[in-house]
Amino acid sequence: MTKEKISIxxxxxxxxxxxxxxxxxxxxxxxxxxxxxxxxxxxxxxxQFASKLGIASKMIDGRRITDKETLEVITMVxxxxxxxxxxxxxxxxxxxxxxxTGADINTIQSEKRPVKEIDxxxxxxxxxxxxxxxxxxxxxxxxxVFCALTHDGNGQLLNTNADTIxxxxxxxxxxxxxxxxxxxxxxxxxxxxFEDKESVIQKIDSKTYKxxxxxxxxxxxxxxxxxxxFDALQMGVAEVRIGxxxxxxEENNLFTSxxx
Amino acid sequence: MTKEKISIxxxxxxxxxxxxxxxxxxxxxxxxxxxxxxxxxxxxxxxQFASKLGIASKMIDGRRITDKETLEVITMVxxxxxxxxxxxxxxxxxxxxxxxTGADINTIQSEKRPVKEIDxxxxxxxxxxxxxxxxxxxxxxxxxVFCALTHDGNGQLLNTNADTIxxxxxxxxxxxxxxxxxxxxxxxxxxxxFEDKESVIQKIDSKTYKxxxxxxxxxxxxxxxxxxxFDALQMGVAEVRIGxxxxxxEENNLFTSxxx
Numbered sequence: 400m401t402k403e404k405i406s407i408x409x410x411x412x413x414x415x416x417x418x419x420x421x422x423x424x425x426x427x428x429x430x431x432x433x434x435x436x437x438x439x440x441x442x443x444x445x446x447q448f449a450s451k452l453g454i455a456s457k458m459i460d461g462r463r464i465t466d467k468e469t470l471e472v473i474t475m476v477x478x479x480x481x482x483x484x485x486x487x488x489x490x491x492x493x494x495x496x497x498x499x500t501g502a503d504i505n506t507i508q509s510e511k512r513p514v515k516e517i518d519x520x521x522x523x524x525x526x527x528x529x530x531x532x533x534x535x536x537x538x539x540x541x542x543x544v545f546c547a548l549t550h551d552g553n554g555q556l557l558n559t560n561a562d563t564i565x566x567x568x569x570x571x572x573x574x575x576x577x578x579x580x581x582x583x584x585x586x587x588x589x590x591x592x593f594e595d596k597e598s599v600i601q602k603i604d605s606k607t608y609k610x611x612x613x614x615x616x617x618x619x620x621x622x623x624x625x626x627x628x629f630d631a632l633q634m635g636v637a638e639v640r641i642g643x644x645x646x647x648x649e650e651n652n653l654f655t656s657x658x659x
Numbered sequence: 660m661t662k663e664k665i666s667i668x669x670x671x672x673x674x675x676x677x678x679x680x681x682x683x684x685x686x687x688x689x690x691x692x693x694x695x696x697x698x699x700x701x702x703x704x705x706x707q708f709a710s711k712l713g714i715a716s717k718m719i720d721g722r723r724i725t726d727k728e729t730l731e732v733i734t735m736v737x738x739x740x741x742x743x744x745x746x747x748x749x750x751x752x753x754x755x756x757x758x759x760t761g762a763d764i765n766t767i768q769s770e771k772r773p774v775k776e777i778d779x780x781x782x783x784x785x786x787x788x789x790x791x792x793x794x795x796x797x798x799x800x801x802x803x804v805f806c807a808l809t810h811d812g813n814g815q816l817l818n819t820n821a822d823t824i825x826x827x828x829x830x831x832x833x834x835x836x837x838x839x840x841x842x843x844x845x846x847x848x849x850x851x852x853f854e855d856k857e858s859v860i861q862k863i864d865s866k867t868y869k870x871x872x873x874x875x876x877x878x879x880x881x882x883x884x885x886x887x888x889f890d891a892l893q894m895g896v897a898e899v900r901i902g903x904x905x906x907x908x909e910e911n912n913l914f915t916s917x918x919x
Contacts, residue, residue, distance in 0.1 A: 451712050471740055474739045474740050474743055475740045479736065479740065482738070483734055483762060486762045486763055490762055490812065490814070491812065491813050496762075496763070497759075497763045498738075498762075500746070500758070503756070504756070504801050552750065552751065554751035555747065556747050
């Protein structure tokens with residue numbers, strides 16, 4: 400039996416910060432046919448609000464720490480401001496959106512990142528995606544919109560990487576659906592030459608990925624994203640695409656497609 | 660055919676501000692049998708954050724105005740911080756909560772309060788409660804937790820009185836369920852003598868309400884709440900109870916019961 404298709408779409412923080420870019424993206428997203436899930440980060444707004452509130456960014460060895468006050472700001476900005484603005488805008492576009500954290504109907508459970516050299520604070524690593532719970536919403540005709548927060552099941556919210564949430568939700572949904580995972584960001588795809596924004600690598604598979612790693616073509620910032628892509632593919636996701644907000648426009652055919 | 664029972668519970672801001680009071684309340688709420696919906700205000704935290712962010716409270720003739728910046732803070736505090744903390748705590752108590760604004764699956768549509776003498780800004784008056792949408796969540800076994808935000812259907816979130824949301828949601832659900840609406844706040848009920856916190860009026864009906872109005876027994880702050888109660892009763896809600904957070908404790912028998 401052929402499984403029904405689903406699209407899992409992650410948008411980066413820079414799209415969220417630009418009101419017009421977000422509006423354009425949401426119009427395209429609302430037109431995307433079939434079942435779909437949106438996952439968003441929070442961008443720099445959380446940092447901006449934290450600084451306005453006099454909460455200093457805590458860093459250890461260049462790594463950001465999520466203390467109690469920072470988690471409160473993240474919860475306000477991600478789950479409140481950004482998530483509900485997106486939901487209200489999608490409703491105006493006739494997409495029956497529902498905004499969620501991983502705590503809502505226990506959709507995404509995580510555990511606090513174990514302390515080794517560094518205690519990252521209230522940061523979660525995804526442990527379990529409740530794909531049945533998410534599917535209950537989808538079957539009812541709702542479009543889930545996730546922000547980058549999960550919970551530990553004991554009452555604690557945890558700041559969680561949005562790229563990882565996207566790949567883990569995609570893996571969860573791939574148990575029921577033929578799943579395509581889309582990572583939308585400011586570039587047209589993974590670039591061969593970072594100075595040339597048009598030099599998109601149109602296809603990456605396990606073999607070419609190894610070659611790209613070997614030649615050092617892939618930038619450091621792109622590596623964790625690609626790791627998430629291959630994790631997803633190995634765990635059942637059919638395809639991953641990386642590109643800009645036009646990734647859904649039918650005219651767009653310049654993006655990076657990743658498959659095993 | 661007897662309709663199934665449902666409980667609509669509204670908690671006031673002062674319970675939310677007190678971490679222990681909230682915890683105790685949520686424990687009682689999670690034990691409350693049957694289908695249930697929680698509605699919460701935001702308390703003084705929004706005002707506190709606004710002031711920390713340097714956003715001055717705007718008042719005209721002693722009435723609070725919700726401008727763009729204030730609405731952003733309210734969205735962050737109500738829909739983010741307060742709502743998601745409650746959801747995470749209820750999950751830990753085995754109540755499968757889902758946090759909502761009126762924008763989520765278009766549950767509560769409102770319109771911006773018409774400008775007469777005063778433009779109140781982004782303040783909504785409830786126009787339509789999507790009781791079918793809410794019931795879809797409840798039938799799936801989820802417990803909706805609403806904050807005091809609605810939307811206009813055109814992409815705009817609107818700050819909306821939590822007492823009114825509670826009575827309007829109760830009216831909506833009464834089309835399907837035998838509905839009891841609970842208003843929980845810091846007092847044991849409507850008082851005969853505001854100086855005596857034990858002087859609870861245990862029963863108010865339309866007739867005694869008129870008498871109480873006539874004798875001036877009811878305080879000014881209680882009047883809009885009681886108006887909401889009688890609105891709800893006239894529109895199909897079976898009973899309204901007003902009391903403190905022990906309203907659900909089986910040992911508690913001191914509260915105000917309101918019926919037509």
